[in-house]
Amino acid sequence: MTIRTPRLVLRPVRPEDDLPAMHRIMRQPRAMAYWSTPPHANEDETREWLANMADIPAALGEDFIVELEDRVIGKAGFYRFPDLGYLFDPDVWGQGLAREAVEAVVARGFAVHRLPRVQADVDPRNKASIRLLERLGFVETHRQARTWLVGEEWCDSVYFALTPEAWDQRTA
Template sequence: MIRTARLLLRPVRPQDDLAAMHGIMRQPRAMAYWSTPPHGDEAATAEFLGNMAEIPLLEGEDFIVEHESRVIGKAGFYRFPDLGYMFDPTVWGQGFAREAVGAVVARGFTVHHLPRIQADVDPRNKASIRLLERLGFTETHRAARTWLVGEEWCDSVYFALTREEWDQRIA
């Protein structure tokens, strides 16, 4: 569990989180740059949450993000060192992603002693790219046609941040 100034990042509770996360994951805006299309039914979201709950302890750590006891998204590592996050579009632009993702990155370096954290972003997702750059990530490379989402091939831009770079930023 992680507490920040405004947020609680906690382990997933698949049954309890199903309605709120499905409310996010069924939205085309929320899923526009995700690796799957919007969830058409709760079964897809239930499977996603079940997979989050079953992440082996030493292989990853993913959190549900709450603000004022309301689920607003998820952030974490499905598998170390790959960072992933998603937030309800109703809370975009309020700094919650930066607060949550920054806390997850700090935990990755300090608790899990990761030497490097990486992220795969759709190049059209300008807000996510800005977030990563603000946290100190730098672009490492690009690749075409990396994800087939529904019927559309999507590209990737890859970012990375080393522990040394993070330590220099926070010093």
């Protein structure tokens, strides 16, 4: 399944083809600052991550590689329904591309997969991601301390949720 937006193509992962571009993103401390793992030290880590992405059972999730003008710029989707996740190359931050991709994934989640809600877990220091979710109509449900051990640092979480009703109201 491929999703096309005005500027982007969201497509299934091709692990070996996508390895160089995704490793370039995932080895960057800036890109991975609020991710659930430290930056990838080598291509084997990224290869395993991409293989896991490719192996998501269709009934359990749907994750996409995001391309801009035939260049891989990140990923967006559901590793497991209804948990939303996205990661983009810092070179494209601030251009509205994450919003465009995430909006398409959420719309598909509600329309095709009939999800009763979409939820996201965000590091509270990630102000840009929080703003993105809020712009899409997500509301904060709760916070929790020390939810992710990333390297040797405990990170906190802010949880967000969006219902189909709130989505429809937002897009009406």
